Amino acid sequence: MAKPNRIEIENVLQPGKTYHVDSGKFAAMREAMLAVLPSTAPGLTPAEIKAQVLGRLPEALFPGGERAGWWIKAVQLDLEAKSVIARAPDAPVRLYRS
Secondary structure (H helix, E strand, O other), rough: OOOEEEEEOOOOOOOOOEEEEEHHHHHHHHHHHHOOOOOOOEEOOOHHHHHHHHHOOOOOHHHHHHHHHHHHHHHHHHHHHHHOOOEEOOOOOEEEEE
């Protein structure tokens, strides 16, 4: 069971395995990512996502964008596992809303 202020997330690369993460940071990053991701392929690369979400993140949770890259990946893998976002089929990795 998750601790207070923590939620359980999934990882598309490890079906059935879950992780417990800070709910506030996850929610803030999820909201920011869904706001910038296009609804059609090819989508955005992780670097493009990071550049666009940094200004949308609460400074109190992500001071100076600290650890934003880790949270982008965590949210990406969870949203892919839940089929909320998808990867374009060709390299490099590009993400878009499903």
